[in-house]
Amino acid sequence: SHTLRLILGDQLNLQHRWFREVDPHTTYLMMEVRQETDYVLHHAQKILAIFAAMRELARQLHALGHRIHYITIDEPEARRPLLDNIDTLIAHYGATAFEYQAPDEWRLDEQLYRHGRQSKVAWLMVDSEHFYTTRNEAADIFRNRKQWLMEFFYRQMRVTHQVLMVDAKKPVGEQWNFDHDNRKPWRGTPPEPPDARTLHDHSALWQTIVEAGVKSFGEPQASEFPWPLHRAEALQQLDAFITGALPHFGDFQDAMSSKAWRLFHSLLSFALNVKMLNPREVVARAEAAYHAGQAPLAAVEGFIRQILGWREYVRGVYWAQMPGYAEKNYFHHQRDLPRWFWDGKTKMHCVSQAITQSLQQAHAHHIQRLMVIGNFALLAGLDPAQVHRWYLGIYIDAFEWVELPNTLGMSQFADGGMLATKPYVSSAAYIDRMSDYCKGCHYDKKARTGELACPFNALYWDFFDRNTDLLARNPRIGMAYRQLGKMDAAAIAGFRQHAGRLLEKLDDL
Numbered sequence: 253s254h255t256l257r258l259i260l261g262d263q264l265n266l267q268h269r270w271f272r273e274v275d276p277h278t279t280y281l282m283m284e285v286r287q288e289t290d291y292v293l294h295h296a297q298k299i300l301a302i303f304a305a306m307r308e309l310a311r312q313l314h315a316l317g318h319r320i321h322y323i324t325i326d327e328p329e330a331r332r333p334l335l336d337n338i339d340t341l342i343a344h345y346g347a348t349a350f351e352y353q354a355p356d357e358w359r360l361d362e363q364l365y366r367h368g369r370q371s372k373v374a375w376l377m378v379d380s381e382h383f384y385t386t387r388n389e390a391a392d393i394f395r396n397r398k399q400w401l402m403e404f405f406y407r408q409m410r411v412t413h414q415v416l417m418v419d420a421k422k423p424v425g426e427q428w429n430f431d432h433d434n435r436k437p438w439r440g441t442p443p444e445p446p447d448a449r450t451l452h453d454h455s456a457l458w459q460t461i462v463e464a465g466v467k468s469f470g471e472p473q474a475s476e477f478p479w480p481l482h483r484a485e486a487l488q489q490l491d492a493f494i495t496g497a498l499p500h501f502g503d504f505q506d507a508m509s510s511k512a513w514r515l516f517h518s519l520l521s522f523a524l525n526v527k528m529l530n531p532r533e534v535v536a537r538a539e540a541a542y543h544a545g546q547a548p549l550a551a552v553e554g555f556i557r558q559i560l561g562w563r564e565y566v567r568g569v570y571w572a573q574m575p576g577y578a579e580k581n582y583f584h585h586q587r588d589l590p591r592w593f594w595d596g597k598t599k600m601h602c603v604s605q606a607i608t609q610s611l612q613q614a615h616a617h618h619i620q621r622l623m624v625i626g627n628f629a630l631l632a633g634l635d636p637a638q639v640h641r642w643y644l645g646i647y648i649d650a651f652e653w654v655e656l657p658n659t660l661g662m663s664q665f666a667d668g669g670m671l672a673t674k675p676y677v678s679s680a681a682y683i684d685r686m687s688d689y690c691k692g693c694h695y696d697k698k699a700r701t702g703e704l705a706c707p708f709n710a711l712y713w714d715f716f717d718r719n720t721d722l723l724a725r726n727p728r729i730g731m732a733y734r735q736l737g738k739m740d741a742a743a744i745a746g747f748r749q750h751a752g753r754l755l756e757k758l759d760d761l
């Protein structure tokens with residue numbers, strides 16, 4: 253009897269129990285397929301990073317003695333649906349069992365589950381051995397509660413997994429959350445740590461991908477490719493982050509700068525999401541750095557909250573809300589993405605920096621994604637489904653289970669406040685406080701109306717004004733409505749009119 257085991261492109265986890273023993277009666281199946289490259293337009297680096305890392309894992313497994321069946325993107329099989337290839341190979345190997353690790357994406361999970369119900373061979377889904385929580389754990393935690401709340405979930409995770417705890421119940425530092433300490437702008441010091449990533453030449457692979465006809469966007473950077481190929485490189489990157497950046501992570505977590513694109517962020521999301529790294533080892537390293545006196549508690553807690561808190565939480569939201577979450581559109585926003593989403597060519601300096609960087613690096617850090625690009629999209633009433641597809645394509649770490657709740661829920665409030673307790677929007681004032689973008693911008697950060705007024709300003713007030721029915725009762729945004737209430741009729745007419753003009757010519761901003 254023979255077993256066929258499927259390894260998906262985001263399941264590159266050499267530590268999985270599957271690989272502990274070499275079994276000559278087991279074949280591992282890995283596929284570069286058009287079904288996965290074509291369901292959304294991806295950034296060139298995302299396709300390259302995943303295929304290069306898949307090929308490397310196949311090489312390592314083969315070297316350990318495992319049997320691998322690998323379909324490359326230039327083979328005819330790459331054009332067939334994933335399930336057809338599975339059926340053909342089950343027959344080819346005379347397999348009596350098919351096994352796969354729990355997919356993180358609803359679409360694939362559903363396809364594989366349904367197919368398994370009709371299959372004549374034994375069909376088994378196993379744990380991917382990656383996350384702290386099961387798919388439904390967050391939903392279970394909130395089953396009898398009125399509202400989902402990340403902070404509640406996060407504290408429970410700290411207790412359950414005994415992370416940064418003095419004893420069973422007491423958090424280290426007698427405080428669960430140091431978010432208030434983590435909001436400093438960055439003025440150039442301390443310097444941004446050097447980029448510790450190993451560069452690779454993936455030119456040949458890139459040529460194969462292009463010749464196979466796969467469409468993409470963004471800069472491939474194929475000859476000096478910066479994303480990790482395997483676990484050892486990801487671990488090196490983790491080391492460099494812990495010593496060089498983590499101590500300042502907290503202070504500058506929300507800062508943005510035109511002089512430093514990465515600041516003190518870890519750039520570990522790709523390695524985590526394809527499961528080269530386990531979140532437990534990343535959290536443990538950060539916690540150890542605190543206990544060794546190498547990084548302050550506020551930085552370590554802030555970093556750990558992103559992984560043990562947000563990352564697991566949004567996954568819980570995803571599984572609780574799918575399918576159907578991707579269609580949510582609380583504000584009925586319908587506008588198409590302006591053309592500059594694809595080339596970064598807008599006079600709005602903050603947006604131009606964030607998008608240009610995303611096209612170059614396949615990465616932007618959280619506040620750029622949330623408070624620049626996402627902020628603009630929400631204020632301008634862009635169609636959340638299109639915004640979602642853009643985010644799902646452009647970022648190196650974009651996999652639907654994590655991207656969709658972040659984009660649709662946190663950033664576009666399209667779920668009506670299931671994930672975020674208030675819409676994340678701001679005028680120019682916030683962007684100016686957290687960055688150097690407004691200096692040297694074509695627009696005037698202070699002005700609300702007039703040809704040179706920063707578009708964020710009029711659009712900000714127009715957003716609250718046009719959505720009064722949907723938002724005014726939310727206690728967390730009372731401030732905006734109180735300010736709006738104090739404006740005189742001329743001011744209100746002014747921003748309404750200016751916003752109307754801006755919305756008609758988004759392509760030209």
Ligand code: FAD
Pocket residue numbers: 516517518519520521522524525555558559562563564566616617618619621622626643644647649650651654655656658659662663
């Ligand atoms: P760091 O700042 O160093 O943070 C450390 C780790 O914490 C990250 O690697 C990531 O694994 C985790 N993390 C941080 N914030 C979040 C969050 N909000 N949700 C889940 N995990 C988080 N993250 C993705 O991994 N994939 C996405 O597709 C994605 N799309 C996003 C879309 C929008 C609109 C927004 C606002 C955020 C999105 N994020 C996404 C979350 C976050 O921006 C990225 O995880 C982060 O920028 C990755 O860079 P880093 O590894 O340097 O993160």
Ligand code: SF4
Pocket residue numbers: 599600601602603679680683684689690691693694695696697706707708
């Ligand atoms: Fe962005 Fe407005 Fe500042 Fe220009 S003035 S950088 S558009 S916030």
